[in-house]
Amino acid sequence: MIDINKLREYANQHKLFMSQHASNRCEQRRITKEDIKNCILTGEIIEQYSGDFPWPSCLIFGYSADNKIIHVVASDSGEASKIITAYVPDTETFESDLKTRKEKKS
Template sequence: MRLIYRQHAVRRMFERSISTDDVAAALADGRVIEDYPTDTPYPSCLWLGYSNGKPLHIVFADNQDDDERIVITVYRPDPVLWADDFATRKPS
């Protein structure tokens, strides 16, 4: 599956010093922690993976017809908002 980066993702990755290698590492070994089945034009999800031992959240959508994974945004989860597992949101 080919990775496509939205402009928003590229901008945020630059601002947050997250590389495409970081994204690839996190996508290679991680899991879906939230599904967004009603997103358009494609259902998307929130993925938790790790790069260099640091957690990384990636929101992406899969375009099955064109064999593309569209990266929408990427960020390091904030421990104030996420439990120690970085997969569970803390109550607000």
């Protein structure tokens, strides 16, 4: 299980890293590194992905630097965090609280 306080330590120690793919997607979505850091510092983990490879990851609900709701997917290597992606959540995938994933219809 990833601890949000550990991710906050990484954020404060400049140990958040992004792949080129994540950087490109965030640029397309107009989400900055400052937004991602703010989300981690103010947010909460809403889903855990303990089976992710090579490190466990989690989904964080938080706020951008200009106070908009965003989601950040981040991993914990034990020494740093790799940002996998960040996006603005929508009500097609999440309930109105933007924290609870909707059940998939069969």
